[in-house]
Amino acid sequence: MFAAFDNFPSLLIWLPLVAGVLSFFIKKEGAPRNISLLSSILSLAIVIASLLFSGQQHSALNQVSYIWIPDLGSSFGFILDGLTKILCLLTAIVFPLVLLIINKDEYKNSNAFYGLLMLTQCGLMGVFMATDALVFYFFWELALIPVYFLSSIWGGEKRIKATFKFFIYTFIGSLFLLIGILYLYLKTPHQSFNLAAFYNLRLSAPEQHWLFFLFFIAFAIKMPIFPLHTWQPDAYEQAPKPVTMIMSSIMVKMGVFGLIRWLLPLFPLAIKDYNTGIILLITVGMIYASLIAIYQDSIKRLIAYSSIAHIGLMAAGIFSLTEVALEGVILQMFNHGINIVALWIAADFLEKQTGVTKISQLGGVAQKAPKLTIFLVIAAMANIALPLTNAFVGEFTIFNGLYKFNPWLAALAGVSIILSAVYTLNMIKNIFYGELVPATTDVKDIGRTHILVFSIITLLVFVVGIYPSPIFKIIQESTAMVLNKYGSL
Amino acid sequence: MNTIIFSALWGVLMMYVGFIVKKQKSATAFAIVGLIVLLVVNWLEYAGVSIFSIDLQGMLRYNRLSLVFNLVIIFSTLVYFLLSGSDIEKFGKSSSDYYALIFFILTGISIIAGFQSLLMLFIGIEIISIPLYILAGSEKNNLKSNEAALKYFLMGAFSTGIMLMGIAFLYGDAGTFYLEGINLGLGKITPMLAVGMVLLMAAMSFKVSAAPFHFWTPDVYDGTPTVFTSFMATIVKAAGFFAFFRLFENAFGNLHADWEILIAVIATLTLIIGNVTAVFQQSIKRMLSYSSIAQAGFMLLGVFALNIFAKQGLVLYFAAYSLATLGIFAVLAKFKDHSIEAFNGFAKQYPLIGFSMLICILSLAGIPLTAGFFAKYYMLIAVIKYGKMFWLVIVGILCAAISVYYYFKLVQAIYFKEAAQREEVVFTRSFELIMLANAILIIILGIHPNWLMALLYM
Structure with a gap:
């Protein structure tokens, strides 16, 4: 049927x-x-x-x-x-x-x-x-x-x-990717581009090492990973x-996806050699991005840097090579995608209402737009992974895997989560609470369309946060396969 | 064989048409009919129907590849006439002369498509070159056009001389002009043979403007009236490459391992010089002439690899490159100011033409979904399949990245910049539609290149 x-x-x-x-x-x-x-x-x-x-x-x-x-x-x-x-x-x-x-x-x-x-x-x-x-x-x-x-x-x-x-x-990155793909294509027995044929390749360690970088740079630019x-x-x-x-x-997410689908199964030997170093690089980048985010006055740039930190955590989870973390990463890709849209919609709404993009020029919006405030606070809580929200499930699972891999690195990555609470709450405080300023005196609350959109997002935040197991079931269809080359190493 | 005779005949007819018909438009129409006739007779030959049978002692032989190449050439010329016919009409008293010259060039190209003997190669190249010298100087009152014609003539004569010398050496070594004869005799390299081969390589590099023999190209392309630059840079260049490929495949195939490094070096130089210099150009016309050098570098990769993928890829490359370049030049020919700034905000004023140009530029840059992507891709695959010198692939890809920079400067101007003051040009509806059809054809080839390449095996 x-x-x-x-x-x-x-x-x-x-x-x-x-x-x-x-x-x-x-x-x-x-x-x-x-x-x-x-x-x-x-x-x-x-x-x-x-x-x-x-x-x-x-x-x-x-x-x-x-x-x-x-x-x-x-x-x-x-x-x-x-x-x-x-x-x-x-x-x-x-x-x-x-x-x-x-x-x-x-x-x-x-x-x-x-x-x-x-x-x-x-x-x-x-x-x-x-x-x-x-x-x-x-x-x-x-x-x-x-x-x-x-x-x-x-x-x-x-x-x-x-x-x-x-x-x-990104174009240069993708050209690197193309070189890598062409090389692998050449290596397949019947010269095909099929993914399964790529998976079956037996590549020597030196080959894997330089191919790894061709693929990794392309994906790292897309994510993006520091630097x-x-x-x-x-x-x-x-x-x-x-x-x-x-x-x-x-x-x-194309970059994160690329790591999972292409990089991980293809170059196990290289990844085994490099993963600690890369996780270290990523965690440094996460903290760096979070620190910059704290000092941003522009809402957009703040969200952008916060995104670098969150994506970094996903990449770190992938390179921890544990199945738990991988499941967390895939879930978190979904969660982050939903949450960040809520943040952008709010930022967009505020910009249209006030014509201002600087945090320091805003204030007291909660008095004028209580509905927006509620929704955005929920999204912000999800962004910093408070329990009951979707990101908590995702990031907790990632940390679980990362901790198994190396407790110190996990702790280091954890710092960036704390920092993310700092800048996110700071932003909420400065924009929504405090005194009204000239720019915000005429703010109106969100209309019906926005309420609908925010409600859908909020619903997803809580549903995934409270009952994630159906999604995990879907995710598990493919995680085991990704890592099966690592079992024997 | 059909196309040689018909194109020569039509060239002669074209000259008489100039006497009989006074309206320029009808000359263009007559030329277009001529090309359609050529397409038909070429197709007939492809289907196995030869109208003339002449004993050529095996000096010319047409296989599938030659005929498909001819098809691409004639079709591109048709696109060229359709797009630029109205601009050719503006030159001189009688445009039919220029059409006649172009038909003679097609005769030369048809000879190139099937040559089996060095003599035929020489004759073909001369038949192509001499009308081109006239076309380059067709703007008689313009000093730059005269300079271009003279420069082109001197350089062309010089390179032909080198080629003849190379042929003489080869004849001295092998005792024959036939490509197979030379190829069979190649046991090991004798000094005479090596000199002959290198001289031929240099001469061919001249013709296709490969570095370090490319210096004439920017000046000649720039000085030549834009309508004719368009023809020179596309169809004639493709013919040069076909000759290059056929010569080295059929005459020196057995020595492939000995000369591959030379071609690899030439290709690398051409790619790097062409792309890097193009970045600094302010005039679109000059940028396109350097880009044509850069594209030649890619096509040289096909000559380097010399395998089945190179064959398929070159045919696709000729089509992709010619269609795209013809499209851009056709628009360029309508304007006097060729600086990039002059095209600021072009798409706002002419959305349809702007879009068609965009597709052409994307194709030249090798962006997926356009024919140019697969053209470049096949060249890289050909090198990979050849199995040696993987670094050429890396050079090629890095140069493709550079090329994106200068091609996209044009895209930025056309689409994103504020509109500039520019001459009022009215595009006819038919011109717009043909540009659009051209763009759609580029996209079709970019999605399903097999439709063209399958012709090689039908």
């Missing part, structure tokens, strides 16, 4: 693609927005259906593959397994939320704007589901290009420079808000 669900993966690619191309050609006011919204809600429905109907048979049902370029041994292969399902779910949830909070006439040439947004979604879904390295690379770039245009056309004052920096960073993070605050600050949300919530 559910044979039609075979095509889950390809539908998730086609839907946004068609919607995107369609919106480009529709000049009618408001229509592109509706098309995008419809397509993103349909995507969500498809992802949920795939979660419901294909649990038992595991991934066999959710795999498709079309022959693409036979001479090169490449085929359009997609899969929906545990890891992918979580990320697709995140993508499918975040897109409608982001689309909902965009005002009707906020952006000129809205047809191109929505078209590019939908193409981004198509690229992201492709990255998460690809089982073929060439297809993976293809979508990896495809997700980047629309974002480049979105930010450069509709971004802030310094958009061109900031976005170009972002573009060049490759310098593009991020500028890009987040200059990009239009919906794009910033997509970037910080989903696009950075």
Whole structure:
């Protein structure tokens, strides 16, 4: 009966693609927005259906593959397994939320704007589901290009420079990735790009060492990991808000995802050698980013640096090579994606209301906008991983694994969590409490759309925070496989 | 064989058309009909129907690769006429002369497509070059155009001389002009053979503007009227590469291991010099001429690898590179000011043309979803499959990264900068549609390159 669900993966690619191309050609006011919204809600429905109907048979049902370029041994292969399902779910949830909070006439040439947004979604879904390295690379770039245009056309004052920096960073990273992929392709017995063929490779230790860096740099730039993070605050600050949300919530996960799906299973020998050093680097970066975040006066930059710290924790969890941490990381990817969207929406709302982006120029918003305050405080609590919230489950699990790996490093990483409480609570205090200032005297509370969006996010925060086991069950579909090469080492 | 005769015939007809028909538009129409005829006869030959049968003593032989190459060339020329026909009409009293010259060039290219003897190579290259010298100098009142023509002529004559000397050495060693004859005789390298081969390599590098023989390119491309630069930089260059590839495959294939390092060095130099210099250019036309050098570096990787992937990839590369460059030049030819700033805010004024140009630029930069991605990709794969000198792949990829920088400067100007003062140019509806069709074709090739490459095996 559910044979039609075979095509889950390809539908998730086609839907946004068609919607995107369609919106480009529709000049009618408001229509592109509706098309995008419809397509993103349909995507969500498809992802949920795939979660419901294909649990038992595991991934066999959710795999498709079309022959693409036979001479090169490449085929359009997609899969929906545990890891992918979580990320697709995140993508499918975040897109409608982001689309909902965009005002009707906020952006000129809205047809191109929505078209590019939908193409981004198509690229992201492709990255998460690809089982073929060439297809993976293809979508990896495809997700980047629309974002480049979105930010450069509709971004802030310094958009061109900031976005170009972002573009060049990631593009160079992805070229490294391409070199690595080509080398591995050459090594496969029948010269194919298939993921399974890559997994079966037996690479010597020196090979693994330099290949590791090719892949790692590409993913590290995307996440970003200190010291490759310098593009991020500028890009987040200059990009239009919906794009910033997509970037910080989903696009950075491409890097984390890459580590789990590609790096970890491919280069076990190299990772065994490097992981302690990399975790140390990451934890230093986390503390560094958190310290900078404390001194930020711009809300956007604060969120950007906080994101570096949180993503760093995920990367550290991955390199701890424990199954517990890995499960935590995958869950946390989802949680972070949801929570950070809430922070951005609030920041966006405040900016539109007051015209101010500096924390020091705001104050007393709670008196004027109590609803916003409640929602944002919840999101902030989730951001610093208070118990009962989703991030607590995720980060606790990561720390659990990290502690097993090395208690000292875990303690060091823990410092950044404490620091994150410092800057997040500071921000809440300065913006929402205290005296009203000139900029905030006319603030109105959030409207119905925002209440809806925030309620969905809050619901997710608590549901995952209190009852995470169904999600863990999905995650476990794929975590064991990722680490099975490490058992014998 | 069909295309050689028909293109020569049509060239002669074109000249008479100049006397009979007074309207320039009809000359263009007649030229376009001619290309369609060429496409048909080329297709007939592909299907196995040869209209003429002439005993050439095996000096010309057409295989699938030659015919598909011819197809790409003729098709690109068709795109070129459709896009730039109205600009060719603006030159001189009678545009039919220029069309005639271009048809003669096509004759030369058709000879190149099938040469099996060094003599045919020489004749083909000369038939291509001489009309080009005229085209380069066609803007008679412009000093730069005259300079370009003279420079091109001197350099061309010089490199042809080197080529003839190389051929003479080879003949002295092998006693034959036939490629197979030379290839069979290659047991070990004699000094005479080595000198001949290196001279030929240098001459071919001249023709395809590979470093360190590239110095003429920017000046000549810059001075030549933009409409003709477009033809020179794309179709003629592809022909040069095809000759390069065919010569080294058929005549020196057995010595591959001996000369591969030379080509590797030339390719590396070309890639680096072309890309790095392009970064500093202020004029789009000059930038594109350096970018054409850079692209030549990539195509040289195909000559280096000399395997089946290189063959497929080169055909794709010719198509991808020609279509993209023709598109940009066609727009450029409509404007007098070629600085990058002059194109600020271009897309706001001309959204459709801006989008088509964007696709062309992305394709040149090798961004996925465009034909240029797979073209570059195949070149890299060809090197990888060849199995030696993996560092060439790394050089190629790093240079691709540099190229993104200067190509995207143009994208930034077109899309993100505030509109600049620029000459009022009205694009006709048909021009817009052809540009768009060109862009769509680039995307189609970027998603499914096999549709073109499968022709090699049908």
